[in-house]
Amino acid sequence: MPKLKRVLGLFEATMYGIGIILGAGIYVLIGKAAGIAGNAVWLSFLVSAIIAALTGLSYAELSSMFPKSAAAFVYTSRAFKKKILSFVMGWLSVYIIIVSAAAVSLGFGGYFNALTGMPIVSAALVLVAILSVINFWGIKESATLNVVFTLIELAGLALIIFLGFGYLGSIDYFEAPAGLSGVMTAAILVFFAYLGFENLADVSEEVKNATHTMPKALLLSVIITTIIYIAVSISAVSILPWQQLGASSAPLADVASKAMPGSAGLLSAIALFATANTVLFLLVAGSRILYGMSREHALHEALRRVHPTRNTPWISVALIGMLTLAFTLIGSIQIVAELTNFGAFLVFMFINLSVIALRFNRPNVERPFRIPLSIGKLPVPPTLGALFCFGMLFYFTIETVLFGLFVVALGALFYLISSRRRAFQQQ
Numbered sequence: 001m002p003k004l005k006r007v008l009g010l011f012e013a014t015m016y017g018i019g020i021i022l023g024a025g026i027y028v029l030i031g032k033a034a035g036i037a038g039n040a041v042w043l044s045f046l047v048s049a050i051i052a053a054l055t056g057l058s059y060a061e062l063s064s065m066f067p068k069s070a071a072a073f074v075y076t077s078r079a080f081k082k083k084i085l086s087f088v089m090g091w092l093s094v095y096i097i098i099v100s101a102a103a104v105s106l107g108f109g110g111y112f113n114a115l116t117g118m119p120i121v122s123a124a125l126v127l128v129a130i131l132s133v134i135n136f137w138g139i140k141e142s143a144t145l146n147v148v149f150t151l152i153e154l155a156g157l158a159l160i161i162f163l164g165f166g167y168l169g170s171i172d173y174f175e176a177p178a179g180l181s182g183v184m185t186a187a188i189l190v191f192f193a194y195l196g197f198e199n200l201a202d203v204s205e206e207v208k209n210a211t212h213t214m215p216k217a218l219l220l221s222v223i224i225t226t227i228i229y230i231a232v233s234i235s236a237v238s239i240l241p242w243q244q245l246g247a248s249s250a251p252l253a254d255v256a257s258k259a260m261p262g263s264a265g266l267l268s269a270i271a272l273f274a275t276a277n278t279v280l281f282l283l284v285a286g287s288r289i290l291y292g293m294s295r296e297h298a299l300h301e302a303l304r305r306v307h308p309t310r311n312t313p314w315i316s317v318a319l320i321g322m323l324t325l326a327f328t329l330i331g332s333i334q335i336v337a338e339l340t341n342f343g344a345f346l347v348f349m350f351i352n353l354s355v356i357a358l359r360f361n362r363p364n365v366e367r368p369f370r371i372p373l374s375i376g377k378l379p380v381p382p383t384l385g386a387l388f389c390f391g392m393l394f395y396f397t398i399e400t401v402l403f404g405l406f407v408v409a410l411g412a413l414f415y416l417i418s419s420r421r422r423a424f425q426q427q
Contacts, residue, residue: 008207010216012147017197017221019150020281025193026157026229027252027271028107029337034237035246037186040176042233044186045193049226051392052194054385055348056222057371058355059198060215064369065358072198072347073293079354079361084415089350090293091411092343093198097286098320100195101128101279102327103336108275111268114250124328131280132321135287136314149277156270157232160252163259164235171238188395192337193229195344196281197221198351215369283320290316342396342404349389355382 008016034041062075073090080086105127109120116123176182197218207213232252236245240255248254250268257264291306291313306313358365359377373380393401 008213010213013207013213013217014220014224015147015150016281017217018224019147019153019277020196020285021194021221021225022150022153022157022228022274022277025190025195025337026232027274028250029189029192030233030236031245031248031251033186033190034233034242034251036178036189037183038175038177038242039171039173039237040183041186041190041237041242042173042230043176043183044190045226045229045233047184047187048191048194049222049229051191051348051385051388052197053219053222053226054381054388055351056197056218058352058382058385060218060369061355061367061371062351062358063214063218064211065365065367072351073289075354076350079357083419084412085350087293087415088408088411089347090289091414092347092407093289094286094320095407095411096195096340096343096347097282097289098323098327099336100192100340101282101286101320101324103340104275104278104282105324105328108272108279110249111271111275114268115265115272121328125325127276127279128283128321128324128328131276131283132317132324134280135283135321136317149273149280152270152273153277154228156252156267156274157228159263159267160255161228161231161235163256164231164238167235167238167259169238173234173237175242177242184392184395188341188392189337190229191341191344191392194222194225195340196278197225198344198348211368279324283317283324286320286324287313287316290319338396338400339403342393342400343407345389345392346404346408349386352382352386352389355379356386 030041033044037044066074066078072093073086076089077083077086102124105124106120108127109118109122109124112118112123112127113120178185207217236251236255239259240248240251244254245251250264250271253264253267253271256267355371356379359374359379363377371379371381396404
C-alpha cells in the first residue's frame with residue numbers, strides 16, 4: 001500500500017504551523033476580545049500564549065517520541081493504554097477541526113460577500129470544495145500554497161503593527177473594564193487564535209527527519225505568532241478605542257481605515273487569504289487524523305487508503321471535506337470559538353498529562369527532544385500546562401460545558417458500539 005511521502009523541511013513545517021495558527025482568530029476575534037478585556041486585551045493573548053507554549057512543549061516532546069499522524073490519539077494511547085480515552089481524544093480532535101474549518105470558511109464568506117456581494121454560505125461552500133481538491137492533490141502543493149498565503153497574512157499584520165507605531169503610549173494598556181475576570185474570559189475566546197500548532201504534529205509522517213524537525217517547528221510557530229499577536233493587539237487598541245473594536249465585524253479593517261483611510265479594502269482582501277489558509281490546513285490536519293486513527297485500527301480501514309499517484313489519504317480527505325461542508329450553517333463565530341476551545345482545553349489537558357504519564361511508566365524511551373525542568377520524574381511545564389487547561393474550563397458558560405460533555409459522551413458511545421460490533425464479527 002502506498003505511504004505518505006516525507007517532503008517538508010523545517011522552513012515548510014514552521015510556515016505550516018504559523019500559517020494555520022494565523023488566520024480567522026486574529027482577524028475576527030480580536031474585536032470581540034477587546035470588547036471584553038478592554039485595552040488589556042494583549043494580556044488575554046499573553047495568557048493564551050502561555051498555555052499554548054506549555055502545551056506546545058508537550059507536543060514537541062511527544063512528537064519526537066512518536067512522529068505519527070493522529071497525534072492526540074497516538075499520544076494518549078501510548079501513555080494511558082486506554083482505548084476508549086485515546087479514541088475520544090481523536091474524536092475531539094476531529095470535531096474541533098471540522099467545526100473550526102466550517103466557522104472559518106464562513107468568516108471567509110463574510111469578507112468575500114463584502115467585496116463581491118456573493119452570498120456568504122455559497123462562498124464558504126465553494127472555498128471548502130476547492131481547498132479539498134488541493135488537499136487531495138498533495139501535501140507539497142498544499143505547503144507551497146501555505147507559504148504564499150502566510151506571507152500575505154504576515155504582511156497584513158505587519159501593516160497594523162507599523163500603523164500603530166504613531167499611536168503607542170496614547171492609552172492605558174492595563175485598562176480592563178471587567179477586571180481580571182474579563183481578561184481571563186477574553187483569553188478563552190482568543191485561544192481560538194492559537195489553535196493550529198497542535199495540528200502540525202498530525203503531518204509528522206510527511207516531515208523530513210521528523211524527530212528533530214517537528215519540535216523545532218512547533219516551538220518556533222508558537223513563539224513567532226505570540227510576538228505577532230501581542231504587537232497587533234497593542235497597535236489595535238492604540239489606534240481604535242476598545243469599545244469600537246468590540247462592536248466591529250471587521251476589526252482590523254476598521255483599525256487600518258482609521259490610521260490610513262482607504263485601506264479597509266486591502267485588509268479585507270488579506271483577510272481572505274488568512275481565512276482560506278486556515279481552512280486549507282485544518283482540512284489537511286483533519287484528514288491526517290482520520291488516516292492515523294484508521295491505521296491504528298480505531299476507524300474503518302478505508303480511511304487509511306492512500307491514493308497511488310497523489311500519495312494522499314483520499315477517502316479521509318473526501319470525508320473531512322464533506323463534513324465541513326455540512327457544518328457551514330454554523331452561526332456566530334464567537335459561539336463556535338468557545339465550543340471549539342472547550343474541546344481543545346480538554347485535549348490539551350490530556351496531552352500534558354500524557355507527557356507526565358510517559359515520564360513515569362516509560363522513562364527509558366528515547367526522547368530526541370526532552371522538556372527541561374523537572375522535580376524528580378515530574379516535568380514542571382506539562383504539569384503547569386495541565387493545571388492551566390483544567391482551570392480555564394471553569395470560565396466557560398454552562399451551555400458550552402454541557403455541549404462539550406455531550407460531544408465527549410457521543411464519542412464514547414460511538415466507540416463502545418463500534419468495538420462491540422467488531423467483537424461480534426470476530427466470533
